[in-house]
Amino acid sequence: MLASLLKQVPLFSDDDVEAFLPLWKKRFTVNRGDFLIREGQTEQHLYFVESGALRLYLPSAHEEICVGFAYPNTLITAFPSLVTQTPSQYCIQALRRSELVAITKPDFDQIQEKRPVFGKFWRMELEKALVGKIEREVDLQLPDPAQRLERLLRRSPHIFQLVPKKYIASYLRMTPETLSRIM
């Protein structure tokens, strides 16, 4: 699963992949509704989703703000907490029974020091993530709900099969009622 994906990264030699895979030591199985991390905890892992679906959100006072989803073959973590090693503001909750493997921050940092190719790989992943967030910033600025929906449908049509619409509505900055009316 993770192995076959890594083997497709041109950057990596077979040896690189073999050094990397054993670091994904921990296995997590979470049921629908369970939390991978809750607000206040400090993130220790980078997760790779093998099956299931999860949401990443900010559990603020009145309203939850959904900032992302994860599904098979994607990475997920409470990124600001992982990077700064301070308590997370965000939660990660399973939307259905999900299986994940994880690497710890120290292990991940270490292999980047030891093998420069992993530093480069992570840099490229960060660049992709940042480009994605810049596009997302534009999406969120669009005043018309239908336009916001259209851009998500174009970019990530699959999440509509994986995630309850009410969370997608939150992600799109609208109520479930509004989403229902424009879909």
Added chain:
Amino acid sequence: MLASLLKQVPLFSDDDVEAFLPLWKKRFTVNRGDFLIREGQTEQHLYFVESGALRLYLPSAHEEICVGFAYPNTLITAFPSLVTQTPSQYCIQALRRSELVAITKPDFDQIQEKRPVFGKFWRMELEKALVGKIEREVDLQLPDPAQRLERLLRRSPHIFQLVPKKYIASYLRMTPETLSRIM
């Protein structure tokens, strides 16, 4: 200016700084209203602002969407275009007479290959930028304009001195009239 900032980065030795500085070869002076890059051009540079103020925005059909500002001692570039080397969707326009220095993408890539410390430095900058964008994503989701304003005032009070309010309004996803009423 740039030199004194780099000398404060603990990661860098004096030798690193001396290898880096000469790569910032190009000097740009732009007047109010001038463009550093326009839609359709492919970004070649990473810029460092020495003086002035600029805005980064998407010039879409009816409405311009402002996605960022730059002011002295900050970096700016049309990031997605720089990374992917495809034509930019975004423009960078000077809001007043501004002076910048720039490094080209090839020079920047090369020093990261040659000196691993620059790879690490850039990785850390990307992580900071990504954390910032995640916070910004939450800001933009807040339904109440006053809350969005409050978070910007807390995070970047200085931009209110540097940037015309109408652009700040756009950045905050509200009209200038609404911003005026709640300030």
Added chain:
DNA sequence: GCCGTTCCTTGATTGAAATCAAGATTTACA
């Protein structure tokens, strides 16, 4: 497969920000 819970849809009403408009103030620059 059944039952209970969660989720989705549709309708009626409300409310808050956008729009439209005009005047006041500030800024750029010749």
Added chain:
DNA sequence: TGTAAATCTTGATTTCAATCAAGGAACGGC
């Protein structure tokens, strides 16, 4: 410094998504 352009403020009106409400569908767990 003077003048035109740009920006900001304030008021009146409109519009569209949020809210409130309830019935129906889908899903998960036993």
